[in-house]
Amino acid sequence: MFLEIEFESEIPIYQQIKNQIIREIALGHLKLGQDLPSVRQLAADIGINFHTVNKVYNQLKQEGWVVIHRKSGVIVNPDLNAQKTTAYITTLEELLNITTAEAYLRGVTKEEFMALVAKNYEQYILKGEG
Amino acid sequence: MFLEIEFESEIPIYQQIKNQIIREIALGHLKLGQDLPSVRQLAADIGINFHTVNKVYNQLKQEGWVVIHRKSGVIVNPDLNAQKTTAYITTLEELLNITTAEAYLRGVTKEEFMALVAKNYEQYILKGEG
Amino acid sequence: MFLEIEFESEIPIYQQIKNQIIREIALGHLKLGQDLPSVRQLAADIGINFHTVNKVYNQLKQEGWVVIHRKSGVIVNPDLNAQKTTAYITTLEELLNITTAEAYLRGVTKEEFMALVAKNYEQYILKGEG
Amino acid sequence: MFLEIEFESEIPIYQQIKNQIIREIALGHLKLGQDLPSVRQLAADIGINFHTVNKVYNQLKQEGWVVIHRKSGVIVNPDLNAQKTTAYITTLEELLNITTAEAYLRGVTKEEFMALVAKNYEQYILKGEG
DNA sequence: GTGGTCTAGACCACT
DNA sequence: GTGGTCTAGACCACA
Numbered sequence A, B, C, D: 001m002f003l004e005i006e007f008e009s010e011i012p013i014y015q016q017i018k019n020q021i022i023r024e025i026a027l028g029h030l031k032l033g034q035d036l037p038s039v040r041q042l043a044a045d046i047g048i049n050f051h052t053v054n055k056v057y058n059q060l061k062q063e064g065w066v067v068i069h070r071k072s073g074v075i076v077n078p079d080l081n082a083q084k085t086t087a088y089i090t091t092l093e094e095l096l097n098i099t100t101a102e103a104y105l106r107g108v109t110k111e112e113f114m115a116l117v118a119k120n121y122e123q124y125i126l127k128g129e130g
Numbered sequence E: 001g002t003g004g005t006c007t008a009g010a011c012c013a014c015t
Numbered sequence F: 001g002t003g004g005t006c007t008a009g010a011c012c013a014c015a
Helices: A013-027 A039-046 A050-062 A086-105 A110-129 B013-027 B039-046 B050-062 B086-105 B110-129 C013-027 C039-046 C050-062 C086-105 C110-129 D013-027 D039-046 D050-062 D086-105 D110-129
Strands: A066-069 A073-076 B066-069 B073-076 C066-069 C073-076 D066-069 D073-076
Touching: A013 A039, A013 A050, A013 A110, A013 B086, A039 A050, A050 A066, A086 A110, A086 B013, A086 B086, A086 B110, A110 B086, A110 B110, B013 B039, B013 B050, B013 B110, B039 B050, B050 B066, B050 B073, B086 B110, C013 C039, C013 C050, C013 C110, C013 D086, C039 C050, C050 C066, C050 C073, C086 C110, C086 D013, C086 D086, C086 D110, C110 D086, C110 D110, D013 D039, D013 D050, D013 D110, D039 D050, D050 D066, D086 D110
Parallel strands: none
Antiparallel strands: A066 A073, B066 B073, C066 C073, D066 D073
């Protein structure tokens, strides 16, 4: 698994790892049911403390992305589905609200913005052909 | 100016204020050149420490949203424009990248997502008619 | 013997097996004196390491649920009775204490809770008629 | 806040703290909206590391018992309600299932068991008179 | 070897 | 002073 961490970023390391793992799942690089590296393995690969990875895995578990299998370690949740909760949609709306506001003021037209969104979304749809 | 702060939110208070001020500008509730409440006034209204508001205004100035006017205090930058820097676009892309990944996995279709984006963007275009 | 193990559960596998064996006895599916599968047999059935099953049988023996018979292997304790020790009651009380606290706060009324308890207890009383 | 931790217990310290805080809320010793001790304060009181308390508070937040208020620190969730989810009921049923099985086999009659449950539940109902 | 728990100490962001 | 992040190292339960 390729994870690129920016140690100088404002975004906490554990958050970057979470984001990238979710992205890897969306891209199909991590298949449902596939097992992730062990906490200590991934920590060693990235060059960070295993507690940080542990935190990531626990949060991913809490949010339903992975399950901790007593035989296989941590695996991508095989039943990943139906998470389009109202709570999530609300959060998403708020994020888009401020994001579009700033984009609008910065002169990104609606068309440009929509194109960016479409381009980003489509990479996940097209994963099968990648 | 209506600012709704959620003290239980994950988002820092200063960030919430920044977001809402930018949104107010995008909505046209705050006109270019219009003056914002004084640091102490806004702090009192929200019920927070004035240092927090100070931080907000400084960052808004740093990013070009407002200017500190010797007489009038803090006003919305009258020359607000052309901030579509490549740095901003890069940041925006990264944000959309992870956001669309999660939306895709949670079952938000491309159409639904695009509709959400359009709806949010359009509220700023339509401000003149509001 | 039907044992359903959830490998993704928080509960250790050995604990799940223990729970289910005790439940099978309470339900009368396992009669007093009846013999349990061999360690290796049960391990193979479930698809786990036989050390885990070994641990289960040893603990069950320790707690008096089964006896290790020289000839017949492991059998349900034919003299199963009188285990209502004060130590057990204390443990049970502590468990009920926190369990009822959470149920109360989550809005499960006393009547609902009592009904749940009754329903669960009664399945063991009615075993003879099952 | 009185918390009695058994350091020799099988139950992890953080779990004991969680249980007792939930119990304190149910007993009304901790009112809705009331603030809890800071992580470092509580850790010092109990004589443990603050990370352990931090873990507790984060889990309580995840489960909706408390909210982390940016001004007041950690407070009991003022909107504590409606948590009688099906997921919780399922978990509760499974717990009662094995608990009643063992009680039945140990000779605790249905009446005795129900009386224990009632006694435990009622302490939370009667909190207003305590 | 796996994840889980706990300790200890440092630094940071926020208010 | 508050919680959040990260590091580091020890020990344990589980399989």
